[in-house]
Amino acid sequence: MRHILLPTDFSDNSWNAIKYAIKLFKDQACVFHLLNTYTPVIYNVEYVLGYPAQFGLGDVMRDTSQENLKELVAKITEEFPDNSKHKFETLSRFDTLISGIKEFMNKHTTHVIVMGTKGATGAKEILFGSNTVHVFKEIKCPVLAIPSNFEFENPHEILFPTDLEVSYRDTQLNLLKEIAISHNSRVNAMHVSTGYEFTEAKTNNKLELESIFKNISFLFHEIKSMDVTEAINEFQIKSKINLLVMINNKHSFFENLFFQSKLKQIGFHLTIPFLVIPSDQKKQL
Template sequence: MKKILLPTDFSENSWNAITYALQLFKNEECTFFLLNTFAPAVYQVEYLLVMPQPDETLNVYKESSLRNLEMLKERMQTEFSNPKHSIETISIFNTLVHQINEEIQDKSIDYIIMGTKGATGAREILFGSNTVFVLKKVKCPIIAVPETFTYESPHEILFPTDYGINYQDEHIQPLLNLTGNNVARINILHVDKGRGLTEYQERNKQQLESYFKHSAYLFHSVQNESVQEAIANFQLKVRVNLLVMLNNKHSFFENLFFKSTINQIGFHLNIPFFVIPTKLGKK
C-alpha cells in the first residue's frame, strides 16, 4: 500500500499534479493524503511556533480549507474513480514544509507529488518558491509536476549522475517502484569532464547497473557540455517523460538548483522532475 502526500493550494496547478499522481499509480493500492496548510502571510513562523492553536479569527480560513478539501476529494473520486485508491484530507494551521515533515514521520509517506509554477514575466525562476523550499528541506522522494504538463506514462526516464554516490537501496528503490508498473527505459546520463571515471565512480556505476539488471536501461556519456546543456540536448533526441536526480548535498544537483544564482540559470523543465534525497527522513 503506497502512501502518497499531495500538498494543495486548490489551484489548477496543484490539481494538475494530483491528476498526474492518480494516473501514475492507477494500478496500485494507494492512500492519498490531501494536505492543505492555511497560514495567512500575516502570521510569521515565530508566531506559528509559539501559538499551539489558531485563534477565533482564523476559523474562516479553517472552514474554507475543509470545504475546499472535501470538494477536491469529491472531484478526484468522480473524475478518477478507482477502487484501489482511498483519499484522506488534512487541514492544518502550519507552514507547508513543517507540516510535510510531520506527515512523513506520522504516516510513513512514500512519495510527495506537487505542482510547480513556471517562469513568469522577466524573472527566470526554475520552480515556484514553495517547491524549491520543499526540495531543499524535505527528506522524501518528491515528484514536481510542471503546470503545463499533460500526463504521459514515464516510458523514457532520464537519470543524470556524476557517479559520485555509493548507491543504496533507498536511493534507487523509489525509482524501481515506479518503473515496475510502467513500461519504462532508464537513460543514465554522465557528463565526462575529460578525465574519465575514477575507481570510486566506476564502482558506483557498476553498482547502479546491478540495480537496473531487471529493467531496460542505457548508459550515455557526453563531453564538452554542462549538465544543463546535456539534459536539454538529450531531450531534443529522446522524448523524455521523467527527469530523475538524487539530491546529494555535495553533488552537482545542489550546484545546479540551489545556488544563489538560481534566478539566472535559465534552466526550465517541461517534464516532471523526480528528486530522491540521499538521506531520507525517519519513517
Template sequence: MKQILLPTDFSEISKNAIDYALELFQDSECTFHFLNTYTPVIYNYDYQMNTGGHVGGVVDIVRNNSKEQLEALKKYVIEKYNNPKHKFELISSFSLLTEEIEFLVEKLNLDLVIMGTKGASGLQEVLFGSNTVHTIKKVKCPVLAIPDGFFFEKPKEILYPTDYKIDYTSNHLMVLKNIAKMYKSTVHILHVSSGNELNETEKQNKDKLDNMLNGIDHIFHTVPDQAIPNAINDFQKTTYIHLLMMVKNKHTFLENLFFKKVIDQIGFNLTIPFLVVPSEF
C-alpha cells in the same frame, strides 16, 4: 500500500499535479493524503483593535474553508476516477507547508510527495517558487514536481543524470524502479565526462547502479564536458523524455546546478516532471 502526500492550495496548478498523481499510480494500491496548510493573513489595525487582537474567529473561518475545499476535492477525484485501489485522507493544518510536510514524512512514513510547480520560462522560477524549493531542500522524502500545464503521459523514457559519486542505495532508486516497472520504461543514465577516466570509486558506483537496475531496460550515455543543463537539453532533442530524476546530494553537482545563482545564467527550462530523491532517504 503506497503512502503519497499531495499538497494543495486548491489552485489549478495543484489540481493538475493531483490529476497526474492519480493517473501515474492508477494501477497501484495507494493512500493519497491531501494536505492543505493555512496561516491567516496579517490583519489590519482596525480589525485587531475591534477584536482586542484575537484572531481565533478568523482562524476558525479559514480552517472551515480549508476543510470544505478538501472535502470538495475528495469528491471530485472520487467521481472522476472511481478507482477502488485508491484511498483518500484529508489533512487541514494551521502551519507552514514545508514544516508540515517534514512532520508528515515521519508520521505517515510517506513514500513520495507530489506537488505542482508554477509554469515558468526558466528553471529558477520553477524550483525557486518558495514552496517547492523549500520542500526539495528540506524534506527527507522523494519529491515529484509537476510543471503547470503538463498533462499525464506514460513515463516511457526516464532521464537520470549522475556523476557516479553517489553510493547508491535501494531507497535512492525505489520510486524510479517502481515507475519503470509499471510502465516498462527505459532509464537513460547520463554522465557528463570531465575528460578524465572514472576513478575506482566511480566505477564501483556505476557497476552498482547497473546491478540495481537489473531487470529494467537501461542505457548508459556519456557526453563530453559541458554544463549539465546543456547536456540535458541536448539529450532531449534526440530522445523525448517524460521524466527527469536526480538524487540530491550536497557533495554532487545537483547542489551546484539547482541551488546556486548560476541558474540565472543557464536558462534551463523545466517542462517535464522532475523527481528529486534526497541522499538521506
C-alpha cells in the same frame, strides 16, 4: 501500500499534480493524503495575543480549508470513480507549507510527495517557484514536481543524470525502479564527463547502478565535457523524455544547480515532471 502526500492550495496547478499522481500510480495500492496548509495573509503573534478575535479568523480559514478538501475528494471521486486500490484522506493545518509537511511526515509514513510547480512570473529561466525549491532542500523524501499544464503521459523514457559521486543503495532507487517496471520504462542514465578519467569509486558506482537496473531496460550515456544543464536540454531535444530524475546529495551537481549561485539562472526549459530523490532518506523509505 504506498502513502503519497499531495500538498494542495486548490489551484489548477495543484489539481493537475493530483491527477498526474493518481494516473502514475493507478495500478498500485495507495493512500493519497491531501494536505492543505493555511495562514492568514498577515499573521503576527503580538497581533493574535492583543486581538483574540484573530482566532476567529483562524476558525473561518480552517472551516474553509476543510470544506475545500471535502469538495476536492468529491471532485477526485467523480473523475476517477472506479479505482478500488486508491484511498483518499485529508488534513487541514494552520501552518506553513514546509513546517506542515515536516509535521505530517513525523506522524505518517510518506513514500513520495507529488506537487504542482510553476516558475516565477516573467522569468522563464527559473524552472521552479520558491515553494518547490524549498521542499527539495528541506524535505528528506522523494519529491515529484509536476509543471503547470503538463498533460499526463506514461513515463516510457526516463532521464537520470548522475555524477556517479554517490554509492547507490538499492532502497534509494526503489521508487524509480517501481515506476519503470509498472510503466515499462527505459531508464537513460547520463554521465557528463569532466575531462578526467573515471576514478575507481565512479567505476564501482556505475557497476552498482547497472546491477540495480539489471531487470529493467537501462542505457548508460557518456556525454563529453559539457555544461550539465546544456547536456540535459540537448538530450531532451534528441529523445522524447517523459520524466527527469535526480539524486540530491551534498556537493553534487544537483546541489550546485539548485541551491548555489546558479539558482537564478538554472537554464532548464523543462516541461516534464521532475523526481528528486534525497540521498539521505528516512528509514521508512
